[in-house]
Amino acid sequence: MxxxxxxxxxxxxxxxxxxxxxxxxxxxxxxxxxxxxxxxxxxxxxxxxxxxxxxxxxxxxxxxEQGVLEPTGNEFDMGINGDGFFVVEENGEQFLTRDGRFHLNPDGYLVNSSGAKVMGDSGPVQLAEYMQSNGETGGNAMLEVSKDGTIRLNNKAQDRLRIVNVEDPAMLNRKGSAYFSVIDEDMLSEDSTGMVMQGYYEKGNxxxxxxxxxxxxxxxxxxxxxxxxxxxxxxxxxxxxxxxxx
Known part of the structure; x- marks a missing residue:
């Protein structure tokens, strides 16, 4: 009993x-x-x-599972259609996220709503030229992000968003509502098949x-x-x- x-x-x-x-x-x-x-x-x-x-x-x-991609018309909003995660850096730590609502901070770095820097192939993505172009010409600089994450400013390549995939989803550790981490970075691969959609953000699934x-x-x-x-x-x-x- x-x-x-x-x-x-x-x-x-x-x-x-x-x-x-x-x-x-x-x-x-x-x-x-x-x-x-x-x-x-x-x-x-x-x-x-x-x-x-x-x-x-x-x-x-x-x-x-894929969440709905909502159009916003904001050139700094990014959504991933398919597999993969954006990589952001906050307080010296790197995290994975699907939340692509980005903007530029006063120093010209691409950041998320928490101020974490968005990572590219060359480290934190910085688009100071975007702010300078707007200030010098008084107009709008043309920012384009292609489906592979390549960032172009006035048709000139600046950087490429780092998009990674996790080989075993069971190894993902949730860090708050928007972030994930993995114990071993060897679990990450750069061959993500996801496509970056500029002007969209992904809703929760x-x-x-x-x-x-x-x-x-x-x-x-x-x-x-x-x-x-x-x-x-x-x-x-x-x-x-x-x-x-x-």
Whole structure:
């Protein structure tokens, strides 16, 4: 009966973790470039007091399905159609992201909404000439980003956005709502097949209806385990009381 209590408590912990992941997905529906988390369960066996007990542990994997590319008309907005991630640098660390809402900071560096510098083949992308051209001519410099990430200013190549791919998505570690990292950079490859779309940004790929259905199922399963746990506890209490009479 103790084993039954342990199993029921374990199931409730698994369902609670699953619910947390679902809630996180729903809270980031409107986060550009957000990639939802898929939940799956892996069975392990462990020895408890000489008995082998199967244990179900919730695991998470990033859902890399393509999000909708929303046109903005902003020449600094970038979306990736297909595989791949932009690389940004913040506080000395490099992260992967699908959020391509960029702009120029006062120093002419291409940055995201958090101020992280967007990386190119030659390091942080700097377009000081863009600002200088606008200041000198009083007009608009022509900025063009081709599908392979090459940045041209007035038809002159300046740099190329660094787009990387992750060989094994299971190795992605989420860092906040927009960033990812990998333990080993050897997992990254430069042969991404994704195409850069200038003037677009990628919406999150969370499906609200699917997440709401998952949330309801988790709640129902959790309540079912609660009732089962209460029943087991009452039975254990009765057995203990009866044994105490002898």
């Amino acid at each position: 103790i084993d039954r209590l342990y199993t029921q408590m374990q199931a409730m912990q698994v369902l609670n973790r699953s619910q947390e992941m679902t809630a996180d997905n729903l809270s980031n529906i409107n986060t550009p470039g957000f990639k939802g988390t898929k939940v799956f369960y892996r069975m392990f066996q462990e020895n408890v007091n000489g008995k082998t007990i199967s244990k179900s542990v919730p695991m998470q994997q990033v859902n890399l 969370v499906q609200p209806l699917t997440e709401m259905v998952d949330m309801m199922r988790n709640m129902q399963a959790f309540e079912s385990q609660q009732r089962a746990l209460k029943t087991t506890d009452e039975m254990l209490s009765q057995v203990t009381t009866r044994l105490g009479r002898f």
